[in-house]
Amino acid sequence: MSVLLEKLRAIVGAANVLTEGDLGAWEQDWRKRSRGKALAVVRPGDTRQVAEVVRACAEAGTSIVPQGGNTGLAVGSTPDESGTQVLLSLQRLNAIRGIDAANLTMTVEAGCVLQTLQEAARNAGFLFPLSLAAEGSCTIGGNLATNAGGTQVVRYGNTRDLCLGLEVVTPQGGVWEGTSGLRKDNTGYDLRDLMIGSEGTLGIITAATMKLYPLPAAQLTAWAAVPSLDHAVTLLGLAHQRLGAGLTGFEVMGKFALSLVDKHFPALRVPFIDDASVPWCVLLENSDSESEDHARSRFEALLETAFEAGCVTNAVVAESLTQAHQLWHIRESIPLAQAEEGLNIKHDISIAVSRIPAFVAETDALLAREIPGVRLVNFGHLGDGNLHYNVQAPEGGDSKAFLRDHEDRINTLVYDAVEKFDGSFSAEHGVGSLKVDKLEKHKSPVALEMMRAIKRGLDPQNILNPGRVLRST
Amino acid sequence: MSVLLEKLRAIVGAANVLTEGDLGAWEQDWRKRSRGKALAVVRPGDTRQVAEVVRACAEAGTSIVPQGGNTGLAVGSTPDESGTQVLLSLQRLNAIRGIDAANLTMTVEAGCVLQTLQEAARNAGFLFPLSLAAEGSCTIGGNLATNAGGTQVVRYGNTRDLCLGLEVVTPQGGVWEGTSGLRKDNTGYDLRDLMIGSEGTLGIITAATMKLYPLPAAQLTAWAAVPSLDHAVTLLGLAHQRLGAGLTGFEVMGKFALSLVDKHFPALRVPFIDDASVPWCVLLENSDSESEDHARSRFEALLETAFEAGCVTNAVVAESLTQAHQLWHIRESIPLAQAEEGLNIKHDISIAVSRIPAFVAETDALLAREIPGVRLVNFGHLGDGNLHYNVQAPEGGDSKAFLRDHEDRINTLVYDAVEKFDGSFSAEHGVGSLKVDKLEKHKSPVALEMMRAIKRGLDPQNILNPGRVLRST
Structure with a gap:
């Protein structure tokens, strides 16, 4: 050695x-x-x-x-x-190689911190829309390797959708240079997308050319109370129809998730938290290429239609950027509030948007039946069909003992339900080493065999991140 | 047998x-x-x-x-x-399996004709935005296998970007079922995108789940005269900034390309064709989620700004859908006008948008020098950096003899210039068997070896479409 x-x-x-x-x-x-x-x-x-x-x-x-x-x-x-x-x-590879304004692209090294890229884009007059909780310390290389999601996916897609090209070091130590910033290139197999989301098992991403977007002229945020998850789905459809590509955020939060925020961070002042008739809330964001006035009139017209259709019972529209940040902060505080409440079991699942209400109703009931007293922390990116369907120990119970006794069983119940609804057991977090067994259990043998063939073909020595995504054989 | x-x-x-x-x-x-x-x-x-x-x-x-x-x-x-x-x-696999309105998806079989899908989406109140010249007879399976582009890429992306999942028959005759319509799914390698654009060499696409979009409330088309390609690029940047996601089309056309349309189809009445000071024209399309009035005021504001900035010298905005279709029809008639003029050499290339003016200036001059009298038919999807950089025989010459004597040399000159500008020799048409040698010449050895390893891994018997994309060895 x-x-x-x-x-x-x-x-x-x-x-x-x-x-x-x-x-x-x-x-x-x-x-x-x-x-x-x-x-x-x-x-x-x-x-x-x-x-x-x-x-x-x-x-x-x-x-x-x-x-x-x-x-x-x-x-x-x-x-x-x-x-x-x-x-x-990859942290020392942290140069921004260049911003090409006319091409709407930014070429950056893998070790650049996401927030640095957001700021560099903004300073050049553009938006780099990838945004997620860890943005102050995660790197774009990691975002690409795991195809990170975040809060703007409903409009801009996952990290994959924001990438035009990569520079990659192969398992043999070759360098594949693909950062020319082309928006169309049909010359052979899509190596870029194969590398994205492969979690460092097929190649090492060293640089990338990412898409930039025009900065919105105005951005508005609303918080709406909805009578059910079904109504949240209806509201989403209305929002797509009325706002078009202006809909840049659509988050759903269950009452219990919000009550944990209220309990542990009362200063955040969760809207409608004392209204017992509100089971779900939705956070909507509208980005407008025109003006704040225009954004507000479009947003208010949407909410009016939604009121009339009965899919919103109450709503506030942020009056300032500060208020908008406060609303987003409530949403983003759910995981912290969960941690304050005690250890818990996280699931990052996705299901076709249309089937989410049925999934939640059925799986909530199943867990309540099988694990008495269990508390469900439901929230997520409804616009992407992505729920963080998390499970908290019964009130006042010992959460450590609860996890020890029930974690495996709860995971099995949840992931089997997800499979029944043709969903995914990992919407945006990836597989890593934690979910290798889930991949083997829930992915079709045909897909698994294709993945193994690709890994063997590109990394026959099994040198790169062995045992992650696929078990080393 | x-x-x-x-x-x-x-x-x-x-x-x-x-x-x-x-x-x-x-x-x-x-x-x-x-x-x-x-x-x-x-x-x-x-x-x-x-x-x-x-x-x-x-x-x-x-x-x-x-x-x-x-x-x-x-x-x-x-x-x-x-x-x-x-x-x-695959033509008999032509069922639309279902439309999921709340999930904004449509699951269809590979043999469905593109136009049928556009109509089915419209009948359900949605837009399926893929649109290209062959839409009346091409199938969605072929669009996926070749990752087709078309006229709406500037807003909606290539076929790849419109697909959420596939059903694929593997070279071993297994079936990989991936049409569950998830917008996020980070469970292993991206087999979907690997299949898309692989031209039937890695698997046979039998069905797909495609994205639907809200129908725009209004759509406006304008035809603008621009003083140079540089100004066209500036106009594109302004249009992105002012229209945001409302910019759904941005086509550029050189004067000679338009003069061929005027010559062979005079009834089409090409705008500004008699104005000798107009070297390039741009076709812009604005789709609006609000109303026709709103679209018109936004569009006019953009054009006003563009006039003031000197990047547009004249413009017409279509007053009706019929007029809009007429403008698009002129653009789409360029290939037919070329055929009327005689045999010609087609190049479907892409380059970073910012570098297109320099590429065209340099390559036009190169060809004029090397092949005296050559006539260049330049047009394409500038918003995507995609040019159809076509070459017509000198006026009055024998185009058959011209191709025989010059085609190889012209291809070499053009593709070498494309490589010099870090571009692609096939932006949206793929490789097929025609461009296998181009792939070998212009793709990096590292990328080629990765592609070969993938082909060997997934189709070791080389049973599927051998010799296409990659040479059979």
């Missing part, structure tokens, strides 16, 4: 091969579900160095775990416990 | 295994560049039959050429001349 370490030091400099001291920032996953041990943390400074590191590791038969901001939720970017894997951090 | 034919007859019925009579509709490509000979034309009626046909062929070691509407431009869906390939027509 010391031969490999010497080689790595020669490639990236001794200061960028870390083997001693507290390496927890790289070895411990963000949710603290797993702590691994790396042979070394290697921090290359450019694409050439990444390629040389991969070649050295491939030669030594040493596997590599690529890592961006280490904010993933599925334990996909920390090393295993063997002490034999190289943790390859 | 008769054993295989007997098996195929048993699977799809004797009436659907064609071996005699004129099979030109399936054996001859649309542009009449190549006529092949099939062992048989096989027309399965459902996905199960497709899978059984594939298994029977795989067992016999007989390769399969999948075909939709046979309107491709790169000779990718007709058999070779060996008489040993099975031509598998």
